[in-house]
Amino acid sequence: MDCPLNYTMNLIGTKWKPLILFHLLDENLRSGILQKKILGISNKMFTQTVRELEKDGLIFRKVYPVVPPKVEYGLTHRGKSLETILRSMDEWGLNDSDVN
Numbered sequence: 001m002d003c004p005l006n007y008t009m010n011l012i013g014t015k016w017k018p019l020i021l022f023h024l025l026d027e028n029l030r031s032g033i034l035q036k037k038i039l040g041i042s043n044k045m046f047t048q049t050v051r052e053l054e055k056d057g058l059i060f061r062k063v064y065p066v067v068p069p070k071v072e073y074g075l076t077h078r079g080k081s082l083e084t085i086l087r088s089m090d091e092w093g094l095n096d097s098d099v100n
Contacts, residue, residue: 011056014049029072
């Protein structure tokens with residue numbers, strides 16, 4: 001097996017994936033609300049990133065049969081297992097930003 005850190009980074013190591021996962025830790029979110037929480041992400045990049053996360057089994061996508069379409073994202077059990085890592089990264093960023 002490759003280095004375990006390499007495996008993890010291949011799953012969540014892009015600029016946007018950890019942010020999307022982090023914002024889904026506390027609740028499922030509608031697509032538009034989730035995208036607004038990720039400052040600077042384009043529509044194209046948002047769509048590409050959530051598709052990759054869904055393909056990797058870290059998030060699920062629920063489509064409600066209404067007009068206009070309502071799409072909601074949430075963490076799978078596998079995605080929830082990243083909570084400690086994501087919260088630690090958030091805490092580290094908070095503490096380090098206080099230093100600088």
